[in-house]
Amino acid sequence: MMWFNLAKAQSFMPTQGTAIAKQVDNLYGFLLITSFIACALVVGGMIYFVWKYRRKSPNDKTAYISHNTFLEFLWSFIPLVIFLGVFAWGWFVYHDMRSMPKNALEINVLGKQWAWEIEYKNGYKAVNEVVVPINQDVKLLLTSNDVIHSFYVPSFRIKQDAVPGRYTALWFRADKLGDFHIFCAEYCGTSHSGMIGKLKVVSREDFDKYLEQGQEERNLPLAKKGEKLFAVKACASCHSVDSPAVKVGPALYKKFGTEEVVDDGSKITVDENYIRESILDPNKHIVKGFPRGVMPTFQGQLNENELSALVEYIKELK
Amino acid sequence: MATTSAHHGDNYINHEKGLWSWLTTVDHKRIGLMYMMTVMFFFLVGGIMALLLRLELFAPNTAANVGQVLKNGDVYNQVLTYHGAIMVFMVIVPGIPAILGNFFLPLHIGAKDVAFPKINLASWYCFMAGAALAILTFFTKKIDTGWTFYTPYSIRTGTATVMMVLGAFIMGMSSILTGLNFIVTVHKLRAPGMTMHRMPLFVWALYSTAILQLLATPVLGITLLLLAVERIFGVGIFDPKLGGDPVLFQHFFWFYSHPAVYIMIIPAMGVVSELITTFSRKVIFGYTAIAYSSLGIAAVSFFVWGHHMFVSGQSETAGIIFSFLTMLVGVPTAIKMFNWVATIYKGSVSFDSPMLFALGFLFLFAIGGVTGIMLATLPIDVHFHDTYFVVAHFHYVMVGGTLMALMGGFYYWFPKMFGKMFNEAIARLSFVFIFIGFNVTFFPQFILGAMGMPRRYFDYIPAYETLNKVSTVGSWLILTGFLLGLYAIVQGIRKGEKAPMNPWNSKTLEWSTTSPPPHDNFAVEPIVTAGPYEYR
Numbered sequence A: 001m002m003w004f005n006l007a008k009a010q011s012f013m014p015t016q017g018t019a020i021a022k023q024v025d026n027l028y029g030f031l032l033i034t035s036f037i038a039c040a041l042v043v044g045g046m047i048y049f050v051w052k053y054r055r056k057s058p059n060d061k062t063a064y065i066s067h068n069t070f071l072e073f074l075w076s077f078i079p080l081v082i083f084l085g086v087f088a089w090g091w092f093v094y095h096d097m098r099s100m101p102k103n104a105l106e107i108n109v110l111g112k113q114w115a116w117e118i119e120y121k122n123g124y125k126a127v128n129e130v131v132v133p134i135n136q137d138v139k140l141l142l143t144s145n146d147v148i149h150s151f152y153v154p155s156f157r158i159k160q161d162a163v164p165g166r167y168t169a170l171w172f173r174a175d176k177l178g179d180f181h182i183f184c185a186e187y188c189g190t191s192h193s194g195m196i197g198k199l200k201v202v203s204r205e206d207f208d209k210y211l212e213q214g215q216e217e218r219n220l221p222l223a224k225k226g227e228k229l230f231a232v233k234a235c236a237s238c239h240s241v242d243s244p245a246v247k248v249g250p251a252l253y254k255k256f257g258t259e260e261v262v263d264d265g266s267k268i269t270v271d272e273n274y275i276r277e278s279i280l281d282p283n284k285h286i287v288k289g290f291p292r293g294v295m296p297t298f299q300g301q302l303n304e305n306e307l308s309a310l311v312e313y314i315k316e317l318k
Numbered sequence B: 001m002a003t004t005s006a007h008h009g010d011n012y013i014n015h016e017k018g019l020w021s022w023l024t025t026v027d028h029k030r031i032g033l034m035y036m037m038t039v040m041f042f043f044l045v046g047g048i049m050a051l052l053l054r055l056e057l058f059a060p061n062t063a064a065n066v067g068q069v070l071k072n073g074d075v076y077n078q079v080l081t082y083h084g085a086i087m088v089f090m091v092i093v094p095g096i097p098a099i100l101g102n103f104f105l106p107l108h109i110g111a112k113d114v115a116f117p118k119i120n121l122a123s124w125y126c127f128m129a130g131a132a133l134a135i136l137t138f139f140t141k142k143i144d145t146g147w148t149f150y151t152p153y154s155i156r157t158g159t160a161t162v163m164m165v166l167g168a169f170i171m172g173m174s175s176i177l178t179g180l181n182f183i184v185t186v187h188k189l190r191a192p193g194m195t196m197h198r199m200p201l202f203v204w205a206l207y208s209t210a211i212l213q214l215l216a217t218p219v220l221g222i223t224l225l226l227l228a229v230e231r232i233f234g235v236g237i238f239d240p241k242l243g244g245d246p247v248l249f250q251h252f253f254w255f256y257s258h259p260a261v262y263i264m265i266i267p268a269m270g271v272v273s274e275l276i277t278t279f280s281r282k283v284i285f286g287y288t289a290i291a292y293s294s295l296g297i298a299a300v301s302f303f304v305w306g307h308h309m310f311v312s313g314q315s316e317t318a319g320i321i322f323s324f325l326t327m328l329v330g331v332p333t334a335i336k337m338f339n340w341v342a343t344i345y346k347g348s349v350s351f352d353s354p355m356l357f358a359l360g361f362l363f364l365f366a367i368g369g370v371t372g373i374m375l376a377t378l379p380i381d382v383h384f385h386d387t388y389f390v391v392a393h394f395h396y397v398m399v400g401g402t403l404m405a406l407m408g409g410f411y412y413w414f415p416k417m418f419g420k421m422f423n424e425a426i427a428r429l430s431f432v433f434i435f436i437g438f439n440v441t442f443f444p445q446f447i448l449g450a451m452g453m454p455r456r457y458f459d460y461i462p463a464y465e466t467l468n469k470v471s472t473v474g475s476w477l478i479l480t481g482f483l484l485g486l487y488a489i490v491q492g493i494r495k496g497e498k499a500p501m502n503p504w505n506s507k508t509l510e511w512s513t514t515s516p517p518p519h520d521n522f523a524v525e526p527i528v529t530a531g532p533y534e535y536r
Helices: A002-011 A019-052 A069-098 A204-219 A222-232 A272-280 A304-315 B002-007 B019-023 B028-056 B073-108 B117-139 B161-188 B201-233 B246-280 B287-303 B316-344 B353-376 B378-384 B388-418 B424-451 B462-495
Strands: A105-112 A115-119 A125-127 A129-133 A137-144 A149-153 A158-162 A168-173 A178-184 A197-202 A259-261 A267-269
Touching: A019 A069, A019 A168, A019 B316, A019 B353, A019 B378, A069 B316, A069 B353, A069 B378, A105 A129, A105 A149, A105 A158, A115 A129, A125 A129, A125 A222, A129 A204, A137 A149, A137 A158, A158 A168, A158 B378, A197 A204, A222 A304, A272 A304, B028 B073, B028 B117, B028 B388, B028 B462, B073 B117, B073 B161, B073 B201, B073 B246, B073 B388, B117 B161, B161 B201, B201 B246, B201 B287, B246 B287, B246 B316, B246 B353, B246 B388, B287 B316, B316 B353, B316 B378, B353 B378, B353 B388, B353 B424, B388 B424, B388 B462, B424 B462
Parallel strands: A105 A137, A129 A197
Antiparallel strands: A105 A115, A115 A125, A137 A168, A149 A158, A149 A178, A178 A197, A259 A267
16 A cells, blocks of 8 residues: 555645545556556657667668567457456446435535525525535535536545536535635636635534524625625626726726716716616626626526615725 | 640649649649648647747736736637637648648559549638638637537627637538548559558558548537527527527537547557558558557547546436446557557667657657546546646647657658658757657646646636646747747758658558659559568
8 A cells, every 4th residue: 555655645636625535546546556657668668679679770670570469469458457447446436426425414506607606505695615514424516507617626526517407416525624625617708717716614613603603694784785795696706896906897996976988988877776777787788898798687686675785885885 | 735744744743833723733642732731820820829828827817817918818718719629620630631641541552542532622622611710700709618619608608609610510521521532542442452451550540530530520510500500590409598408519519529539649540650660660560450449449439428528417327338438448549559669679760750759659648548547537537527637638649649640740751742851850859849848838737637727727826836837838848849840841841852762661652652753643553462561
């Protein structure tokens, strides 16, 4: 087993956050070693032969060896056995990876351009942050709001596409406390590389506290609620709120009450109604200089109270 | 009649003169050269895109959606898409079959031309028309779907998916026509005595490739048409909003595109077989195994497409079956590697530049191969899928494999194609830069992938910075290598020494005619009495 450890040290794999990650790395370590040996044999053999049999005179005579059935059988059969062994080992680990545990903590994850929306069973929502208790089976139910995304946690060695129109799932049981990266691995457009989340593994007590706090947030003042929603709906991935710097769409900092030129040349005042319209029907009046069709509509996704909260929040960005 | 023939030169290049004579030629050799010019041009364009991507990735961005070199994420995604689409559809797929295959398939089997010379010309025009459409998108709304056109992104993006997809569709027609032409040529136009088992291995490789082109490309065509129909008429096929299934697109797409991977690599394997045997001056080891393993790879390659979709939501059972079948493709590929090394054994090896490229191929393809096995292993792929590990793997196979073979084959047949020799020292120097540069660029990407860096990323976390820097520096070495190669080629064509009929002492038929060959290939129809590699 020593050489597995050696291979692991060389493999640059991220921290192992789950037991499955260890299993994956053992298999990978085995593959690294066998691959290295295979390459050393083939390339080493090549280099040795090339040097040993380098041309010594322009009229060198060479051996006439057309084939050797036994050798050919051997070098077909041995790779086949290795490949099938690796396949079976892979199957074994993959089966564990794909067998959903019963009684797992279920969390819904919605991928959207360009953020992860997390919803717990009690209705608490978060964005780009999944908080889970340590040593607990967790099952994520994935889907997407627009295009295909892929939920990827390198430290857990898990990845699953979030496909619009259907649910996919993955599970893990974290055995290390700490923060781990969540990446989007399926290309999804402009901010694909910015769709980074955090998977936080905490103790059982901290997890319970986290959910309670989430409940309290429901009774916040309107603007605070708007701020929370602004984050949950990932508005911040395109609109900056603390400076006039443009990300993808117009910055909202100190925007309320100002006058904007829209792309048909007319002027429009940024008031409550324009904000409301921009959320529900974003392409109706596009601020000059910004492309159409980038911002998705939120029609049907927000209730009146939530709309008012967002408007109130944007009003107070000063 | 006598006067016209007096104007004709003694080889295919000066047989007729003027641009018009090239644009209307049905001579397979001239069509091969026309493909060469166009593919080289597209390679330049795709290469510039690659350099831009690497420059952008030299450092992580300091502000969200603002690039170091490219303006923003959208521009990066467009450059990425053009790099992929151009390199796949306009360089690697047509590369070896359309340039070297067109030129040498008839010469290899002692024929005057391909079976359907006019269809051959038509396929070049198809290729150009499709390429023109694809390039035109650049001047309209551009395209940002990635070369894979995954739905529903490709349906919803504001860019010119339909035009690009039609371009790829028309280029697919070109590929089908070439495949059809080669199959018929191999079956019907072999010279007397040229039995199937006396054909050079390059012909076997082209033949296997042609079967794939003919059978797989129509599926791509249909898929792309369905995509266009969905976008133009709103028919729900792939978009779940319209009741379609986005994963169905992936099945269709990879049903073509996995065999297409072998359309790209099998001809390269054929070229390498020629190079190894010639420059070892020794009969190829295991002719039958190599010939039939090409066919074997071609056959199995139709049933492994699902290994691109292990995390797409396909069932566990499907994943297991596709993993198993993928392992099987590894076997004939491994056989070829061993056969090539065994051919060198007890040979008389020279280190001319074509052989250097062939040896470079063996080295890089070995790494491409073993990492392929890793990716075929289910749980490992779950971690590596859509990371830089995959990017590194397919560049080792497509560039380290196909492009190295194309370069080696090009230098090998250069004297025959142009009747001139190239500057050997510069060609070798070019190899050294390409080979080292390639490893410096792409080996770090394996490590980046293992560390978890996803592909198609405009920006990355600081932990990935050092290796990205190394990779970018490598891309400049590759650039230097190809510029040197270009110089060797241009200088060789303009001022090279006159090439003898058979400078490398090869045994295949094309070397038994003059350099460059006459319009009709052979002064007298050759009669074949022995296998292709009779070094006794």
